[in-house]
Amino acid sequence: MISMYQAGLLADVGILLLGALSFYVILATGQLSFGNAGFMAIGAYVASYLTVALHWPLSAGLIVGAVAAAIVGVIVGFPALRLKGIYLAMATLGFGEMVRSFFLVFAPMGGSGGYRGMPHVSLGYIWIWAGGILLVVLILERSRLWLEMRAVHDDETAAGLIGLDTTLTKVGAFGFGAAIAAIGGALFAHHYVYIEPGNFGFDRSIDFVLAVILGGSTVGAGSLVGAALLVLLPEWLRFLVDWRLAAFGALLILMLLTRRQGILDRPLLAKLTPRWSAA
Amino acid sequence: MLLQQLVNGLTLGAVYTLIALSFSLVMGILSILNLAIGELFMLGAYLGFTVIASALPLPLALVAGMAGSALMSTVIEKVAYEPLRDAPLITPMLSTLGFSIILQNVVTNVWGSDPVQLPTTLFDRRVPLGSVTIGVVQIIVIGAAVVLVAAVAVLVQKTPAGRALRAVAENREVARLLGVSIQRMTLFAFALSGALAGAAGVLISLHYAAITPYIGVDTGLKAIAVMVIGGVTEIWGALLAGPLIGIAEVLTVAYGGSQARDLIVYGLMILVLLLRPQGLLGRRGDIGQRV
Numbered sequence: 001m002i003s004m005y006q007a008g009l010l011a012d013v014g015i016l017l018l019g020a021l022s023f024y025v026i027l028a029t030g031q032l033s034f035g036n037a038g039f040m041a042i043g044a045y046v047a048s049y050l051t052v053a054l055h056w057p058l059s060a061g062l063i064v065g066a067v068a069a070a071i072v073g074v075i076v077g078f079p080a081l082r083l084k085g086i087y088l089a090m091a092t093l094g095f096g097e098m099v100r101s102f103f104l105v106f107a108p109m110g111g112s113g114g115y116r117g118m119p120h121v122s123l124g125y126i127w128i129w130a131g132g133i134l135l136v137v138l139i140l141e142r143s144r145l146w147l148e149m150r151a152v153h154d155d156e157t158a159a160g161l162i163g164l165d166t167t168l169t170k171v172g173a174f175g176f177g178a179a180i181a182a183i184g185g186a187l188f189a190h191h192y193v194y195i196e197p198g199n200f201g202f203d204r205s206i207d208f209v210l211a212v213i214l215g216g217s218t219v220g221a222g223s224l225v226g227a228a229l230l231v232l233l234p235e236w237l238r239f240l241v242d243w244r245l246a247a248f249g250a251l252l253i254l255m256l257l258t259r260r261q262g263i264l265d266r267p268l269l270a271k272l273t274p275r276w277s278a279a
Numbered sequence: 280m281l282l283q284q285l286v287n288g289l290t291l292g293a294v295y296t297l298i299a300l301s302f303s304l305v306m307g308i309l310s311i312l313n314l315a316i317g318e319l320f321m322l323g324a325y326l327g328f329t330v331i332a333s334a335l336p337l338p339l340a341l342v343a344g345m346a347g348s349a350l351m352s353t354v355i356e357k358v359a360y361e362p363l364r365d366a367p368l369i370t371p372m373l374s375t376l377g378f379s380i381i382l383q384n385v386v387t388n389v390w391g392s393d394p395v396q397l398p399t400t401l402f403d404r405r406v407p408l409g410s411v412t413i414g415v416v417q418i419i420v421i422g423a424a425v426v427l428v429a430a431v432a433v434l435v436q437k438t439p440a441g442r443a444l445r446a447v448a449e450n451r452e453v454a455r456l457l458g459v460s461i462q463r464m465t466l467f468a469f470a471l472s473g474a475l476a477g478a479a480g481v482l483i484s485l486h487y488a489a490i491t492p493y494i495g496v497d498t499g500l501k502a503i504a505v506m507v508i509g510g511v512t513e514i515w516g517a518l519l520a521g522p523l524i525g526i527a528e529v530l531t532v533a534y535g536g537s538q539a540r541d542l543i544v545y546g547l548m549i550l551v552l553l554l555r556p557q558g559l560l561g562r563r564g565d566i567g568q569r570v
Contacts, residue, residue: 032369079553086310086368090507091552094545097500101541112538202500206314206376213373242388249380253359256374260366 007123011191012231014130018184019204020211020223021137026177027217028146029170030153031080032089035096036181036208041200042069042099043182044189045109051190052117062129062186066179073178077171096205103197114196121190129183137220149173181208214255216262225264282411284529290417290486292525293424297479298502299509299517300431304472307512308448308465311368315355315375316476317499318382319348323480324490325390331397331484341423344481345474351382352473356466364465379495387492394489420482427478431471432514444468448512504548510558519560
């Protein structure tokens with residue numbers, strides 16, 4: 001039997017895994033999104049409203065939250081087509097901050113005071129969604145669609161010339177990523193049973209980015225490694241008390257310097273899974 | 280009342296301008312955001328505070344804040360950027376984020392997480408100016424910011440070092456072929472960027488009643504918006520956009536609700552990115568190949 005403390009950490013890993021995957025699928029088409037906490041906020045607030053005010057079951061609220069975020073994601077995805085690289089990163093950062101500020105002024109759901117009253121969700125339920133979405137992404141990675149996404153990532157012009165619909169691929173990735181982040185947000189809201197706009201700021205968006213880059217940005221399983229690392233590392237450093245965060249920052253830099261492709265990459269993944277690939 | 284708010288907005292805007300320039304110096308030649316700039320600004324505020332609190336003259340505080348943050352910025356360049364210069368642009372950005380975590384933690388441990396406050400009797404003299412009064416502090420903040428922006432403009436546009444910097448920003452390869460040391464110019468850009476963030480920090484420690492180790496986070500993000508709105512490669516753009524955002528912010532706080540201000544700032548930033556990516560003052564084609 002695991003303790004409350006361990007269960008809390010595992011829940012955090014599952015929620016962060018969803019956030020990381022939301023960044024990962026958008027990155028797979030070559031787009032940098034620094035505002036995924038905004039999509040997470042939409043999922044959290046929509047699902048919470050449905051379960052608290054309308055007494056919906058959580059699964060229904062979660063799915064509606066994900067659909068709502070996906071629609072917003074597609075709406076964001078179209079103007080995002082005009083921007084590349086760091087400029088897209090800054091625009092999405094601005095989007096995330098706008099969503100956060102919107103919920104700060106949105107009085108019906110508590111504004112800066114936050115929103116509460118959600119039913120608590122079990123660890124198993126969190127991991128059904130986190131594991132399920134991870135599985136979906138891993139299957140997607142073996143599909144033809146993923147090859148098209150990577151083609152858009154590697155050379156958009158060439159991908160367009162061979163007849164791929166680059167607009168559909170990029171906007172679709174935004175919609176799918178937004179839905180994943182929103183599922184994470186709905187689970188976050190029903191795990192902590194209290195949300196406030198400050199939960200969904202820039203630092204949350206950048207956590208998703210960190211998990212993907214540290215874990216390995218070329219394989220979906222890297223998000224799992226990165227999410228686990230980002231949640232557990234600060235816990236392992238607790239013995240440093242006041243200097244815990246400084247040590248965390250230093251280790252972060254060290255990891256980027258020594259293994260810039262992330263912990264998990266294709267060669268390592270192939271080494272770790274000989275039994276399955278040999279079959 | 281309105282005029283008074285305008286003066287307050289100008290003061291805040293002056294600080295935004297300096298941090299926006301700090302971002303754009305690094306962004307202009309490397310196309311990355313140095314995510315530690317918010318913390319370099321915060322470090323400058325604490326250094327300036329320490330000097331003023333020990334009853335030393337104000338110019339010395341400015342020098343200490345600028346030098347301290349500039350030095351820290353070069354450390355960041357050497358450790359976090361230089362070894363990763365050929366990695367995807369997201370990687371060096373995250374290593375600068377690592378530094379911002381370290382800086383915030385170190386400052387919290389050294390100065391404490393409670394707000395620190397300058398003695399209010401120090402600079403509370405006010406000068407009447409028509410129907411409004413301007414605090415001496417506000418004059419100092421605005422004046423210092425204008426002088427610093429002008430100094431950077433002269434440095435970048437008229438000196439050999441500035442010409443080399445612009446050459447690197449324009450085209451790295453050609454600049455290298457012409458004998459410009461990319462490494463030295465990158466280090467120079469980080470140092471200058473750090474000095475500006477530090478100066479902004481010292482000025483904010485004068486302007487605000489109290490500072491905390493967390494002031495860098497929000498201000499840093501907002502300065503990114505100011506940089507974009509003014510034009511990433513335009514020095515004078517930041518001088519227009521800083522006060523614009525500062526005044527917009529002060530006015531929404533005074534007449535709207537303080538929470539609505541960020542909606543306006545970031546909404547404006549997104550509009551500029553979509554409709555006029557070169558910024559309000561930028562020329563078309565400036566960043567055409569990068570957007």
